[in-house]
Amino acid sequence: FSLQESLLLKSLGLSTKPSPKIPVPVPSVLWRIFQKRKMPPASTELADGCRVEEFNVPGNIIRVLADQGHFMHSGQPQPSLCLQKRLYFNLSVLEEGERLTMAQLEIKFSHNSYHASSQGQVFELRLYQAPRLPLRGTPSPEPGRTLLVEQSFARLHKSLLFNLSGVAKDWRTHSRNLGLILEISASGRGGEAAGASGGPQSLCASIDSFLDTSLLVVSLSQQQCRASRRRR
Amino acid sequence: SAYNIPVTPSNLCKPRRLYISFSDVGWENWIIAPQGYMANYCLGECPFPLTAELNSTNHAILQTMVHSLDPEGTPQPCCVPVRLSPISILYYDNDDNVVLRHYEDMVVDECGC
Numbered sequence: 001f002s003l004q005e006s007l008l009l010k011s012l013g014l015s016t017k018p019s020p021k022i023p024v025p026v027p028s029v030l031w032r033i034f035q036k037r038k039m040p041p042a043s044t045e046l047a048d049g050c051r052v053e054e055f056n057v058p059g060n061i062i063r064v065l066a067d068q069g070h071f072m073h074s075g076q077p078q079p080s081l082c083l084q085k086r087l088y089f090n091l092s093v094l095e096e097g098e099r100l101t102m103a104q105l106e107i108k109f110s111h112n113s114y115h116a117s118s119q120g121q122v123f124e125l126r127l128y129q130a131p132r133l134p135l136r137g138t139p140s141p142e143p144g145r146t147l148l149v150e151q152s153f154a155r156l157h158k159s160l161l162f163n164l165s166g167v168a169k170d171w172r173t174h175s176r177n178l179g180l181i182l183e184i185s186a187s188g189r190g191g192e193a194a195g196a197s198g199g200p201q202s203l204c205a206s207i208d209s210f211l212d213t214s215l216l217v218v219s220l221s222q223q224q225c226r227a228s229r230r231r232r
Numbered sequence: 233s234a235y236n237i238p239v240t241p242s243n244l245c246k247p248r249r250l251y252i253s254f255s256d257v258g259w260e261n262w263i264i265a266p267q268g269y270m271a272n273y274c275l276g277e278c279p280f281p282l283t284a285e286l287n288s289t290n291h292a293i294l295q296t297m298v299h300s301l302d303p304e305g306t307p308q309p310c311c312v313p314v315r316l317s318p319i320s321i322l323y324y325d326n327d328d329n330v331v332l333r334h335y336e337d338m339v340v341d342e343c344g345c
Contacts, residue, residue: 005257012321012335018262020324026264030322030332034265037320037334049318049334060334066327093327224336 013061013095013221027064029054029216050225052218057102059218060225065089067213069179080185082123082204086130088179089215091171102218103168107182108159108211122187124152125160129167130178145181152187168217182213245276245286245311247340264322264330271339278309278345287314287344296345313337314344 009017033054052059069086087105094100105127128145149162171177186204253268254260260267280296282288288296292309299306316337325331 013333016326017259018323018325020262020326020328022328023264023324024328024330026322026330030330034320034322034332038266049336060336062332063325063329065329090327093325093329 013224015095024066027214027216030062030064033062050220052102055102055104055218057218058099058220058225059101060221061098061219063093063217063219065091065093065215065217067215069213072181078185080187080204081183082186083182083184083210085182085213086179087182087213089168089177089217091168091177091217094172094217094219095221097222098219099222100169100172100217100219101165102216103164104216105162105164105180105213106159106216107162107213109209110211122152122154124150124185124187126150126183126185127162128181128183130181132176132178148180164215168215184210243277245274245278245343245345247272247313247343248275262324264324266319266321269319269339273340274311274313274343276311276343278311282309282345287342289345292345309345311343311345313340313342315340315342317341 005017009015033052050058050060052062066089067087068090069088072084072086091100107125126147127149128147131145148164148167153160167180250271250273251268252271254263255267278286278288278292278296280300282293282296286292288309295306295309299308317339318334318336319338320332320334322330322332
């Protein structure tokens with residue numbers, strides 16, 4: 001059976017039989033799309049299985065990649081820096097014949113957005129392209145980190161979404177996926193009332209509801225989408 | 233696992249029910265959903281004359297005619313899928329990521345000669 005199984009897996013575009021170690025909950029966005037696709041297409045014309053209409057991009061594979069990074073503890077204490085984390089998403093799981101068409105970063109919080117004490121608290125978020133670490137004794141190859149995103153946000157949001165399609169395509173094209181660095185710091189604005197009593201640390205205390213990050217990646221399998229096009 | 237629901241026996245070319253159960257092939261620990269699906273398959277005769285519901289090509293019509301004249305020399309046309317549907321599969325990959333993948337032409341809806 002093993003030969004037939006490997007041939008069948010190959011025809012399904014899988015090089016080996018997956019063996020998950022710690023099955024994670026199914027992301028709700030994938031479950032919703034899966035349920036919707038089980039329904040027959042509303043219009044008479046055939047649904048295009050090589051396009052993800054929910055994101056309006058070409059693609060027949062949608063992955064939610066878990067963040068394999070770690071929290072960072074910088075040497076010098078920076079009172080207003082609440083969180084610094086290296087994010088790393090392993091794009092090598094995409095097979096060679098797949099073309100990445102979209103990548104969306106989601107930062108999730110678990111806080112109850114109606115938590116009165118910190119309503120209106122404003123934070124600043126920065127996302128950097130992680131620099132390549134210099135080999136010992138050689139100068140740093142890249143001057144500083146490349147800032148990708150900088151924005152402020154109020155703590156009411158359950159999750160924040162960022163389009164990183166360009167960055168992810170660059171990672172794949174140039175095989176230099178060193179991940180990202182996420183920084184969240186308390187902004188002086190709007191936080192005075194909330195934090196006056198405890199100072200910067202108490203400002204940061206309200207960001208402890210940071211939950212996790214994940215990268216939703218859409219890709220198009222040239223092998224599977226081209227074949228069906230030819231037949232059609 | 234193939235099972236039949238009693239229908240009027242017909243040996244004409246048409247879809248036959250075939251349910252593919254992923255646990256039957258030992259894939260239940262990495263496929264999240266569905267647990268299986270109706271793939272079906274085509275089976276049956278393509279006799280002369282070919283009727284309209286047999287979804288036949290012009291060539292098949294020709295071949296049945298030649299078969300009726302020379303059964304030993306020319307076989308009947310084949311009974312094959314002519315309309316298929318896609319399915320989507322949710323599964324875990326080797327990195328425990330959740331993947332939703334769309335596969336074209338996985339369910340036989342119609343057969344033809």
